[in-house]
Amino acid sequence: MNTVGGHWANLPSHGCFVYLARPLGETPKAGRALVEQMCDLQWSKFAWKKIDAALDTRRLSVTFLVGEPSEVHLGGRIAITNRWELGPTDDPPSIWLAAEASRWSEAQFAGLARSWFRIAATQCHVLSGGVFAAANMHNAKVEASREYEALAGEARHPVQVLLEKEPFGFYAWEKLRRVYPITLLGPKLAARTTAEELRAAGALAVESVGDALMFDATERLVEVWNRPYLDATKQLRELVWPWSFQHPHDDAKRRGR
Amino acid sequence: MNAWEADARGIYTLDCVGMQELWDAWCGVEFEAHEAPEVSIVEQKTAEVIGRSEQKIDTVLARLPALRATQQKLGAKAKNRDAIAALRDEMDKQEGRLKRLKKKNGDWHGNNNPALQFAKTFGQQAHDKLARDFRCNVYDKPGYLSGGRPDCVVVNGKHDCWVYEFKPKDWNGTDRLADYVKAVADYYTARMQRDEEPSSDLGGRAFQNLVEANCRVSPDSPKKNDTVKFSHRYETYERCASRYQCPE
Numbered sequence: 001m002n003t004v005g006g007h008w009a010n011l012p013s014h015g016c017f018v019y020l021a022r023p024l025g026e027t028p029k030a031g032r033a034l035v036e037q038m039c040d041l042q043w044s045k046f047a048w049k050k051i052d053a054a055l056d057t058r059r060l061s062v063t064f065l066v067g068e069p070s071e072v073h074l075g076g077r078i079a080i081t082n083r084w085e086l087g088p089t090d091d092p093p094s095i096w097l098a099a100e101a102s103r104w105s106e107a108q109f110a111g112l113a114r115s116w117f118r119i120a121a122t123q124c125h126v127l128s129g130g131v132f133a134a135a136n137m138h139n140a141k142v143e144a145s146r147e148y149e150a151l152a153g154e155a156r157h158p159v160q161v162l163l164e165k166e167p168f169g170f171y172a173w174e175k176l177r178r179v180y181p182i183t184l185l186g187p188k189l190a191a192r193t194t195a196e197e198l199r200a201a202g203a204l205a206v207e208s209v210g211d212a213l214m215f216d217a218t219e220r221l222v223e224v225w226n227r228p229y230l231d232a233t234k235q236l237r238e239l240v241w242p243w244s245f246q247h248p249h250d251d252a253k254r255r256g257r
Numbered sequence: 258m259n260a261w262e263a264d265a266r267g268i269y270t271l272d273c274v275g276m277q278e279l280w281d282a283w284c285g286v287e288f289e290a291h292e293a294p295e296v297s298i299v300e301q302k303t304a305e306v307i308g309r310s311e312q313k314i315d316t317v318l319a320r321l322p323a324l325r326a327t328q329q330k331l332g333a334k335a336k337n338r339d340a341i342a343a344l345r346d347e348m349d350k351q352e353g354r355l356k357r358l359k360k361k362n363g364d365w366h367g368n369n370n371p372a373l374q375f376a377k378t379f380g381q382q383a384h385d386k387l388a389r390d391f392r393c394n395v396y397d398k399p400g401y402l403s404g405g406r407p408d409c410v411v412v413n414g415k416h417d418c419w420v421y422e423f424k425p426k427d428w429n430g431t432d433r434l435a436d437y438v439k440a441v442a443d444y445y446t447a448r449m450q451r452d453e454e455p456s457s458d459l460g461g462r463a464f465q466n467l468v469e470a471n472c473r474v475s476p477d478s479p480k481k482n483d484t485v486k487f488s489h490r491y492e493t494y495e496r497c498a499s500r501y502q503c504p505e
Contacts, residue, residue: 083436
């Protein structure tokens with residue numbers, strides 16, 4: 001199921017997502033492990049009894065929201081099972097999280113995201129993942145979840161316009177969405193490259209996690225649709241281009257990219 | 258008797274003045290940080306609207322004895338018997354409902370609740386406007402899946418195929434949009450693969466052609482092996498951007 005969180009806080013934020021090849025319900029311990037990482041985020045009303053009840057493998061998903069409908073400061077969803085048998089043109093199961101950066105620091109968020117990546121790579125059938133910064137919670141939520149939202153009558157944020165031009169989500173079964181400040185390559189995508197190639201293309205740190213590879217494209221979590229980011233990741237984008245979504249904005253061969 | 262029945266039904270139908278009063282009350286609620294919102298104003302206004310309707314109940318019920326007497330007189334003639342019997346049944350039903358509603362604060366459950374009527378009607382107006390703004394090819398029609406209907410299906414151009422759900426901006430929760438977008442894609446895919454025409458409610462042949470021209474995943478492959486795909490988006494609207502308008 002999709003989630004909508006009301007008014008997203010207009011504050012600098014971070015986001016992360018992971019795509020899985022099989023629903024999380026097939027690896028229930030992984031679901032709990034993912035949520036355990038969120039304990040460090042420390043919000044009130046976090047009760048394990050409720051979480052364990054919610055992680056029932058018959059459920060479609062568990063949603064997290066911190067704040068009020070009038071201002072949401074953290075939002076996320078862990079998809080557990082699927083209503084129908086997944087086909088090649090269905091989006092793969094995913095988990096995502098977005099949180100505003102004044103309450104949850106970059107270090108905290110990046111630490112949680114890396115932990116998610118490690119759990120996904122070692123306990124699930126993982127495809128890929130990404131961690132990034134965003135100008136506000138709305139952009140972070142839309143980028144992390146691919147659940148587009150817009151306020152009718154208002155001009156679209158430029159990032160939303162770019163996001164809506166992304167190819168369909170089902171490409172994530174076989175391809176990398178794009179290079180993110182922290183990127184996870186599941187085994188299938190990791191087999192397309194090597195740690196050495198990634199480092200040669202500018203990856204700052206490369207970590208093997210099982211058969212997956214996790215690498216840092218930038219020193220910090222930054223916004224990913226602007227010129228400085230494109231400049232910083234040009235070689236990496238060239239490297240992954242053949243097996244990426246090939247969003248035109250990411251084409252390193254386009255003039256100025 | 259028809260006039261009585263119309264008056265009885267009218268009690269449940271929130272009149273326009275009532276709607277506008279509820280609108281002003283709801284949109285006037287301020288949500289300040291660190292303070293509980295003043296929804297008591299909305300509750301108070303709802304009680305006022307209910308109170309006015311309750312006064313009408315007494316007036317309508319007071320007319321019943323005279324109407325019953327007329328019913329009896331007319332029903333004595335054989336040619337009127339069936340028609341009067343039907344009218345009597347209807348009046349019995351309305352009388353029963355009105356008496357139940359007469360309780361203090363009323364028994365305004367479900368569709369009788371004025372606040373709910375208000376929300377439904379305003380929500381409908383907002384959706385209708387969005388459907389016009391987004392030029393939905395198919396707007397709020399059943400037929401794609403049981404127990405649900407997507408707000409808007411629209412094809413704007415190449416790979417620009419959407420299913421929208423319209424929601425108030427501060428709405429919060431889960432939704433069936435993922436189900437809808439899959440059902441819509443499956444529906445037009447099946448028709449493409451079988452070379453069939455959708456029902457006219459769901460766009461008919463013209464819309465099917467538009468879908469096949471713009472929404473196919475692998476346009477170079479034979480249609481019977483291909484699928485169509487839609488993206489999905491929530492279009493949110495400000496609950497109180499424009500005051501509820503009375504129908505002309």
